Amino acid sequence: MKTSQWHLKIGQSLTLTIKKMGINGEGIGYWRNHVIFVPQVLPGEIATIEITHIAPNYLRGRLIKLKKTSPHRNLQPSVLAKQVGGLELAHLLYPQQLSYKQAMLHEALRHFRPRGWQKYHIQPTIGMNDPWHYRNKAQFPIRIVNGKLICGLFKPGSHTIVDCLEMPTQGSLTLSILQRLVPLIQSFNLPIYQPESNSGILKTLVVRENPSTNQAQLTFITNSWKLPQKRALIAAIHQKIPEVISIAQNFNPGTTSLIWGTDTKILWGQSHLIETIGKIQFQLSPAAFFQLNLTQTEKLYQVVQQMLNPRPTDTIVDAYAGVGTIGLSLAAQVQTVIGSEISSAAVRDANANAELNHLTNAHYECGRTAQLYPQWLQRGLQPSAVIVDPPRTGLEPEFLQFLNQSHLSKIIYLSCNPSTWARDLRTLSQVYHIQTIQPVDMFPQTPHVESVTLLKRRRSSKQSNRNFE
Structure with a gap:
């Protein structure tokens, strides 16, 4: 011992x-x-x-x-709270969850100490009226445990599956579909993946829902392109789970910890699920990244718009753009939106979404932001503001330097990681004043917090770009 x-x-x-x-x-x-x-x-x-x-x-x-x-x-947390991730704060009453997330931003600033950090103003966290059943997508592994077919999540730090078909943060439609789908799969006696021997076929079930239209997209992630009784299975799903309008298969062989493989094909139905944020429609391919909490996403983008205060003459850079949700939500109010994204599939979706919404002034390019941004400047682009929404690793060091050197009037920084956010502010605060910080609770019952930060160039810094005041 x-x-x-x-x-x-x-x-x-x-x-x-x-x-x-x-x-x-x-x-x-x-x-x-x-x-x-x-x-x-x-x-x-x-x-x-x-x-x-x-x-x-x-x-x-x-x-x-x-x-x-x-x-x-909270004296009545879900019984799943001690068994799986995604409910780490379920034992804490919701008003205090919001205060905790604000405090985590303070703590990150105290640790990294960007210039003037003691005077930064962090607004109270924007929460939800109902902080449950908000996730519009489930990615649940499926396994046979003690002779029973189990669909759910892994226990933290293990490969043990916990049945999560009552997960209280998942959307009700998603859970309803999975609750009907699992017995259907069992009735067809499909070969379920066994990680110990790397055998079997069906690994993971992915459901993405649009509750406003009562429609959903289903993807089977498999260890092989073979899917026995495929036609009969699709027909049964069509009959018994009519909310499913699209069925896809993603090929992810081997023992990788990644959920998705690189190749996806549509087996039946529509190629995309249509979702709406504000007045903008988005067509989502099965593997496309999209915000998991649409109620809070609309609030998040309202904060971005208020901080940006867009004008018809503005040129906006939408960095780390995903499928273009932020930039396209602003495109009708500005002259130009140009975006960067490392995923070629997401770039295709972003440009398709611009076309879908008849937004001819928005364009997205594939590549690292740190490479594309200086190219745009060399081509004569004069951005009024840059909106950055990086992954948890934060901004690339080269891009941070470009931002400090490009004399922008305004940056809006969306972050899902307080530590890398505060680290990046330490660099940006050399040139920019951090004016306000707004946390938004995108993932209630978890410790994760999204923040939107408005940075304005310090008056003492020489400005070569006056397109945005």
Whole structure:
């Protein structure tokens, strides 16, 4: 049994007072000045815990019993909260979840200390009226466990599937479709993937819903292009799950941890699912990235528009654009939108979405933003503002330098990762003033927080671009 230098053993229990919460939603307590991370506990609570992991600089534990309970505790969390990810904050009442997410942005700024960070104004987090059943897409592995067909999510840190057909953050239509689909698959006795032997065919079920039209897109992710009884299966789905208007197959062989492979084909029905944000329609191919919470996405883009305050003469760069949702939502109000995206499939979708909405002033190119942006400047592009929505890794270092050197009047930075956001602000704040920060709760019941930050060029910096005031 592993023993720490502090004479604690795995399996040993102790009483701990929880002092604060960490970036992953876990409670943090201290034993002889050493940090212990414990999920499912809250600040102010006194808990009996069991040591589960010992590392040189920290320990991890699990909750055994609460001796003192926080008044902010949700006393009736989902039973799945302790079994799968995606419900890390379900034990915390929702108003306090919103305060926690605002505090996480403060903590990231305190750690990275961009210029003037103590004076940054972080607005209260914009939340949801109903913070449940908001996810419009499910990607659930399917396996046979003890002779039973299980569809759901993995337990954290394991390959054990937990039945999640009652997952309270998933859309109701998505769950309804999966609840009818799993017995149908079982009735056809389809070969289910077995990771131990890398055999079998059906790996994962993906459902994307549009609740406003009561329609959905279904994708089978498989270990082989073979799909036994394909025609009969499609006919049965068409009859028993009429909400499904598109069935696709994605080929992802081998034991990779990635859910999607590179090749997808439509087996039946429509090639795209149509979704709407505001007044703009988007056609989504099966593998296309799209926001998972449309209620909050509309609020998010309203914040972007308010910060941008677009004018008919503006040229907007939509960096890390995905399928063009942000830029296309602004295109009718500006002169030009030009966007960058590394995924060729997303670029095709973005340009198709521009055509679908008759937006002739929006165009998207495939490539790294750090490469495309200086090319655009060399071609004479004079952007009024740049909107960046990077992945969790944040902005590319070369692009950060281009932004600091290009004399933009305004940048709007959307971020899903407080740490890389604060790190990037440390560079950008050398040239830009961080005017306001608006957190938006895109993923209730989880520790994830989206933020929108307005940066304006400091008056002391020489401005060569005056198209935007």
